[in-house]
Amino acid sequence: MNIETHRKSIIHRILDVQNEVVLDKIDQLLNEEGYIYDVTGKLLSVSDYKQEIEAILKVSEENDVYNSEAIRNKIFKK
Structure with missing residues (x-):
């Protein structure tokens, strides 16, 4: 099945x-x-959710993130 x-x-x-x-x-x-919905509405298990959070924190710690101004410039292609 x-x-x-x-x-x-x-x-x-x-x-x-x-x-x-x-x-x-x-x-x-x-x-x-334990299930949680992510921002896209996808259902995640708690362990999957924790893995996503850990990945986001890792990227954040490595300063590989965009601030609001960078995103705005990217959207408007400045």
Whole structure:
């Protein structure tokens, strides 16, 4: 079973759950796994999110970033 089929199967099963305790357990499991949306709306796991933050901090520490004026000049091609 591929990931998409597996995901849909789980979704359909969850939609049929009537037991609040079971839903709470599913919610807790998903919260523990931890997912975050990035600025583009892409869903990231907490570990992926931390890797992105670490990469951004590394670039920032290396001063390989643009300030507002540089971005404005780049946009308007000054």
